[in-house]
Amino acid sequence: MTVIDPSAVPTCEQPRVGERLKEARLKQSLTLDDVASRTRVSRSTLRAIESSEYDHLPADAFTRGLITLYANFLGLVGPQVADQFFMERDGGKHIHLSFLKKSRMTHALEPKKLAEPTHISSAALATILLVLIVVSFTGFCLYFAWNPFGYLVDKTRNLSSSVTNTFHPADPATSREIQPPPLTVQAVFLTDCRMLVALDNGKPMEQTYAKGTSMQWTAEREIQLEFSQPNSAQLHFNGTPLPFPDSTEGRYILRLPTLSIPYEE
Missing domain, CATH: 1.10.260.40 (lambda repressor-like DNA-binding domains)
Structure with missing residues (x-):
């Protein structure tokens, strides 16, 4: 009605x-x-x-x-x-x-x-998410009988052992002296040149090279080259360009290594 x-x-x-x-x-x-x-x-x-x-x-x-x-x-x-x-x-x-x-x-x-819609604070959401992660991780560990703390302890011990065994001064296997790389000098002669060459502790040897000739010397500790005239060659030391030596009392002597030319590691 x-x-x-x-x-x-x-x-x-x-x-x-x-x-x-x-x-x-x-x-x-x-x-x-x-x-x-x-x-x-x-x-x-x-x-x-x-x-x-x-x-x-x-x-x-x-x-x-x-x-x-x-x-x-x-x-x-x-x-x-x-x-x-x-x-x-x-x-x-x-x-x-x-x-x-x-x-x-x-x-x-x-x-x-x-x-008014229902609101859930971000802090509550974060807490719920954290609880879900903890519960899921705990269930995973229980299901597979896995102890994460024991695993982390074993990893830490192995890491400490490997670091300790890396170097020890009293152990001949780990106290080997680090050897520097060999010394190598390349020369491309721009003019005919006479020179003296001494490698390591060897006796200097007199050699003559024609213009356009390429030559390479290798030594373990020391190289000494004496040129008869200035700017007679283009030089490279271990692949790096090297300036021609300046005159010292009328002599053009190159000694390697020098303090200004470090070893390449």
Whole structure:
């Protein structure tokens, strides 16, 4: 059975519920964005309520709660405004609700519950994730009978043992002297040249080379070259260009190694 409330039916003199809500909002100099941010009702839903766009609204139970929230926010009587809104939509017909439905709308669909989503703090999420990781790791260790602490201790002991055995001065196997690389000098003669060559502790030997000749000498500890004239050859020491020696009392002597030419490692 339906009961018609003539006072709730919109006439030409009485604006619709949505228009009255909009007028109340504008009197308070509020925009739809202002209302949406403070009530957590979406801007599109607020516009649909003000424009009476019934097809763009959710189910009746949710719509009633949203309208009640919006009207209360503007200082109006929310439940009464919601009833008038649905009576307008249904052509002035007032639908009687059972006691159970009224109770659900009063308690389960409170505006605050309807508008505010449930939030879980990031700290709670991190704690839950950590607990899940610990439980999963513990289950893995129990299932495979694996002791991670014993594994780490064994790894640490092996590492310490390998570091200790790497070098020991009293151990002939680990106290070998590091030998420097051999000394190598290459020469490309630019002019005919006579020179003296001494390798390591050997006796100097006199040799003559023609222009354009290439020559290489290799020694373990020392090379001494004496040229008869300046700038007579292009020199390389262990693959690196080497300047021609300066004159010392009319002699052009190259001794390797020198402090300015380190060994290549």
